Amino acid sequence: MFLTFDGLSRGAVYAAFALALVLIWRATRIVNFAQGAMAVATAYAGFEVSAATGSYWLGFAVAIAAGLILGAVTERVVMRFVDHSSPLNGVVVALGLVLVIQGGLGMIFGSEFRPAEAPFSRDAFTVGGVALLSRFDLFVFAAVGIVVVLLALLFTRTHTGLRMRAAAFAPDVSRLLGVNVSGMLTLGWALAAAVGSLAGMLVLPTELGLHPNAMDIVFVSSFTAAVVGGLDSAIGSVLGGLIVGLLLSYVSGYLGATVAPIAVLILLVVVLLGRPGGLFSRSAARTV
Amino acid sequence: MSGKMKIATIVAGVAVVVVLTLVFPPFRTYQLATVGAYLCVTAGLTVLTGLNGQLSLGHGALMATGAYTLALSVNAGWPLTAAFAAALVVTTVIGGVVGLAAARLRGPYLAGLTLAVAVVVPAITSTFDGTFNSDQGLSVALEPPPGTVTVEQWQAWLAWGAALIVLVLLQLLIGGRFGRELKAVRDDETAARLAGVGVARTQVLAFVVSAACAGIGGALFAVLAQSVSPGAFPLSLSLFLVMAIVIGGLGSLAGAAWGAVLLVALPALAHTVTEGIDAQRLEGNLPLALFGVTLIVVMLAAPGGIAALRPFKRSPFKRSPFTKAGLRPLRKRSKA
Amino acid sequence: MTALLRTESLTAGYGAAPVLHEVDLDVNTGSITAVLGANGAGKTTLLRTLSGLLPATHGRVLLDGKDLRGVRVEEMVRRGVAHVPEGRGVVTELTVDENLRLGGLWRKDRADVRKAMTEVYELFEPLARRRKFPGHQLSGGERQLLALGRALVGRPRLLLLDEPSLGLAPKITAQIMTLLGTLRDRSGLTVLLVEQNVRGALAIADEAVVLALGRVVTRGTDIDDEMRHAYLGF
Numbered sequence: 076m077f078l079t080f081d082g083l084s085r086g087a088v089y090a091a092f093a094l095a096l097v098l099i100w101r102a103t104r105i106v107n108f109a110q111g112a113m114a115v116a117t118a119y120a121g122f123e124v125s126a127a128t129g130s131y132w133l134g135f136a137v138a139i140a141a142g143l144i145l146g147a148v149t150e151r152v153v154m155r156f157v158d159h160s161s162p163l164n165g166v167v168v169a170l171g172l173v174l175v176i177q178g179g180l181g182m183i184f185g186s187e188f189r190p191a192e193a194p195f196s197r198d199a200f201t202v203g204g205v206a207l208l209s210r211f212d213l214f215v216f217a218a219v220g221i222v223v224v225l226l227a228l229l230f231t232r233t234h235t236g237l238r239m240r241a242a243a244f245a246p247d248v249s250r251l252l253g254v255n256v257s258g259m260l261t262l263g264w265a266l267a268a269a270v271g272s273l274a275g276m277l278v279l280p281t282e283l284g285l286h287p288n289a290m291d292i293v294f295v296s297s298f299t300a301a302v303v304g305g306l307d308s309a310i311g312s313v314l315g316g317l318i319v320g321l322l323l324s325y326v327s328g329y330l331g332a333t334v335a336p337i338a339v340l341i342l343l344v345v346v347l348l349g350r351p352g353g354l355f356s357r358s359a360a361r362t363v
Numbered sequence: 364m365s366g367k368m369k370i371a372t373i374v375a376g377v378a379v380v381v382v383l384t385l386v387f388p389p390f391r392t393y394q395l396a397t398v399g400a401y402l403c404v405t406a407g408l409t410v411l412t413g414l415n416g417q418l419s420l421g422h423g424a425l426m427a428t429g430a431y432t433l434a435l436s437v438n439a440g441w442p443l444t445a446a447f448a449a450a451l452v453v454t455t456v457i458g459g460v461v462g463l464a465a466a467r468l469r470g471p472y473l474a475g476l477t478l479a480v481a482v483v484v485p486a487i488t489s490t491f492d493g494t495f496n497s498d499q500g501l502s503v504a505l506e507p508p509p510g511t512v513t514v515e516q517w518q519a520w521l522a523w524g525a526a527l528i529v530l531v532l533l534q535l536l537i538g539g540r541f542g543r544e545l546k547a548v549r550d551d552e553t554a555a556r557l558a559g560v561g562v563a564r565t566q567v568l569a570f571v572v573s574a575a576c577a578g579i580g581g582a583l584f585a586v587l588a589q590s591v592s593p594g595a596f597p598l599s600l601s602l603f604l605v606m607a608i609v610i611g612g613l614g615s616l617a618g619a620a621w622g623a624v625l626l627v628a629l630p631a632l633a634h635t636v637t638e639g640i641d642a643q644r645l646e647g648n649l650p651l652a653l654f655g656v657t658l659i660v661v662m663l664a665a666p667g668g669i670a671a672l673r674p675f676k677r678s679p680f681k682r683s684p685f686t687k688a689g690l691r692p693l694r695k696r697s698k699a
Numbered sequence: 700m701t702a703l704l705r706t707e708s709l710t711a712g713y714g715a716a717p718v719l720h721e722v723d724l725d726v727n728t729g730s731i732t733a734v735l736g737a738n739g740a741g742k743t744t745l746l747r748t749l750s751g752l753l754p755a756t757h758g759r760v761l762l763d764g765k766d767l768r769g770v771r772v773e774e775m776v777r778r779g780v781a782h783v784p785e786g787r788g789v790v791t792e793l794t795v796d797e798n799l800r801l802g803g804l805w806r807k808d809r810a811d812v813r814k815a816m817t818e819v820y821e822l823f824e825p826l827a828r829r830r831k832f833p834g835h836q837l838s839g840g841e842r843q844l845l846a847l848g849r850a851l852v853g854r855p856r857l858l859l860l861d862e863p864s865l866g867l868a869p870k871i872t873a874q875i876m877t878l879l880g881t882l883r884d885r886s887g888l889t890v891l892l893v894e895q896n897v898r899g900a901l902a903i904a905d906e907a908v909v910l911a912l913g914r915v916v917t918r919g920t921d922i923d924d925e926m927r928h929a930y931l932g933f
């Protein structure tokens with residue numbers, strides 16, 4: 076039972092992070108390999124502010140805002156100039172960003188783990204002697220749930236959401252219809268990076284803490300989640316996140332925490348080879 | 364340059380390096396040895412990525428495989444040559460397995476999968492800590508070098524001997540029909556298939572070859588450091604390798620050589636720069652950032668990105684006005 | 700009559716060599732101008748250059764006498780120009796309704812957008828029955844209707860139409876031509892109509908322009924047989 080709730084809580088984080096990957100993939104056909112590093116960078120900013128002001132929530136807000144800004148800047152300054160003739164270009168540039176960000180963080184903050192405080196107790200409630208879930212888990216569910224619902228509303232109910240979708244699917248046509256496609260791209264990157272930052276703020280307190288590389292494994296798990304759900308499917312990425320979270324939690328619980336990354340790798344291989352379009356795609360036959 | 368000329372250049376280059384090891388101080392000789400070890404890996408990787416268009420972020424893990432195999436073999440009392448052979452065989456097998464998966468994947472999917480492979484190394488060493496001894500890793504007990512040769516010279520000769528073999532074999536391989544097939548598959552899979560090239564076979568083979576090279580390189584690292592640990596093969600190593608070949612010039616062995624030099628020179632340079640000042644945090648992180656910036660600049664400055672970085676071969680893709688304006692041309696999917 | 704759209708020695712292309720050479724056009728307000736020419740003559744290129752998708756390498760485009768240089772593509776709808784691109788105007792991932800809404804997103808007058816959408820659904824029956832269908836489930840002809848309808852939701856002054864009859868049944872094509880004529884007569888719509896369907900186009904056009912190898916070879920109201928043979932191949 077505890078493992079299930081723990082898995083869902085982790086899974087919610089992976090879902091958010093995978094959702095951010097999917098947002099950018101759908102808009103630009105780039106898998107943002109730098110998203111983990113970007114999230115860590117904003118989390119550093121957030122926890123710095125928290126430490127300086129003593130207010131977790133101020134730091135939290137700063138981290139999310141920093142995500143918005145970093146995402147927009149990344150798109151405007153770097154990603155917009157990536158040539159799309161080969162899909163490798165985007166990957167390599169993103170890797171360059173990873174190195175820059177991780178190197179930069181190391182230079183500023185050093186490579187030791189720094190504490191990342193949770194705003195709520197991580198002690199699980201017990202019901203009849205059985206540990207279930209903690210206040211922090213509840214916070215994670217609420218935060219991710221709100222973000223998913225807000226994004227869903229944004230994309231399906233608002234004009235901006237319609238513009239963003241159109242710009243991603245058919246940039247030329249959208250421009251002819253007066254859509255500021257480049258602005259939509261920037262907005263998409265900003266939103267995705269902010270969601271990534273949120274995921275970072277939620278996951279770092281449950282791991283070893285702040286470190287330039289702290290999100291590497293989270294990135295791989297979330298990438299797996301996005302692939303499980305299908306890189307093109309926002310709903311899929313959320314479900315994929317929960318699946319990966321549960322898997323990791325059960326594997327850690329029964330086989331030991333060190334086995335978890337191996338389990339993720341195996342899941343990734345199986346899904347990529349078996350259903351490259353994602354578990355929930357209608358046709359498995361798609362070149363990826 | 365003809366194939367024979369290229370091989371002559373390789374041999375001459377390695378001869379020069381060996382002469383240098385006779386005059387250099389031990390530290391420089393050790394750096395030369397490191398370049399040789401890196402060169403084995405970058406040469407293999409540039410065949411895979413540059414010539415065949417498959418991006419691997421997992422070559423650090425393949426190096427780890429070679430390194431651990433060598434360490435375990437040596438510590439089991441095997442002679443060095445046998446240990447190298449074992450490292451070669453094991454990485455070839457693992458490369459074949461990853462390559463089989465890789466041949467079915469493209470672009471970011473392949474990158475993501477190989478990234479996962481790179482990240483999983485510490486987990487494997489901890490899970491099977493009876494064999495790999497977790498984070499501490501293993502030490503490699505080497506016999507002392509023969510005669511009056513210093514340890515550094517011996518290491519350098521080993522590394523460059525291996526590099527010589529790797530480079531000559533790769534040159535023979537890519538200079539012939541296989542090289543043409545690699546490029547055909549990279550440029551247009553469908554056209555290659557129509558021309559009778561086995562696409563999947565070529566891709567798997569390319570992966571196997573580059574994995575074997577990475578295994579040799581990794582085994583050399585074990586010999587150089589006389590120890591192996593997961594910390595020596597972090598994710599950033601895999602990323603560094605990609606950087607090196609991209610910046611060095613994709614798809615040519617000369618580019619791989621420049622990349623290998625860069626992998627040793629840049630951190631050394633950063634070390635020299637930060638030596639005077641009390642900046643422990645810069646050490647190690649500065650080269651990271653420098654590599655990243657260089658890579659981004661190179662990628663964005665080269666029109667067509669990766670394709671333009673291939674020597675003597677311009678990108679076959681015309682840049683449409685929308686790419687110039689920062690927008691993508693209409694994708695296939697939105698065609699009615 | 701005044702020229703709503705005017706080009707002066709307009710030259711444009713995709714690489715080093717231009718596709719359009721020194722094209723001079725005058726399109727009068729409230730008129731329909733047919734642009735004819737063989738495949739590859741540069742008709743699509745002309746429209747793309749007019750709407751700014753393709754930068755002119757030389758010459759200029761004037762709308763209401765104002766030079767359009769430096770005006771961004773996304774600005775063009777706000778100046779009353781709607782471009783229905785060749786063959787692939789529908790965003791196939793979006794529903795019919797969303798596609799139509801997209802056509803009016805830039806407009807402030809929401810009430811009129813809703814009114815325009817209702818009108819389009821009335822005009823194009825097949826679309827009204829498929830409001831919630833994603834674009835990729837529409838037939839080729841339905842897509843053409845949708846792309847045209849979406850342009851109309853923006854209540855343009857100038858409509859750039861690239862082969863609207865592509866894949867449409869003759870009856871529907873005739874209806875569209877009639878509709879264009881009606882819009883011109885009722886609301887003063889100006890149309891630049893690229894067509895392969897020469898007869899249909901000439902039937903409603905006030906003027907015709909024939910392009911060959913990127914140059915205007917003839918223009919006028921009646922295309923004589925000689926011209927027909929020479930440039931249109933029938």
Ligand SMILES: Nc1ncnc2c1ncn2[C@@H]1O[C@H](COP(=O)(O)OP(=O)(O)OP(=O)(O)O)[C@@H](O)[C@H]1O
Nearest residue numbers: 713714718736737738739740741742743744745785
């Ligand atoms: N994206 C492009 N890149 C390079 N050349 C192009 C491109 N699009 C068109 N061309 C070239 O420009 C010329 C004119 O093409 P355009 O599409 O304007 O012709 P068209 O008159 O619309 O023909 P059609 O009746 O077949 O639609 C052709 O020779 C074509 O090869």
Ligand SMILES: [Mg+2]
Nearest residue numbers: 742743744785
């Ligand atoms: Mg055309």
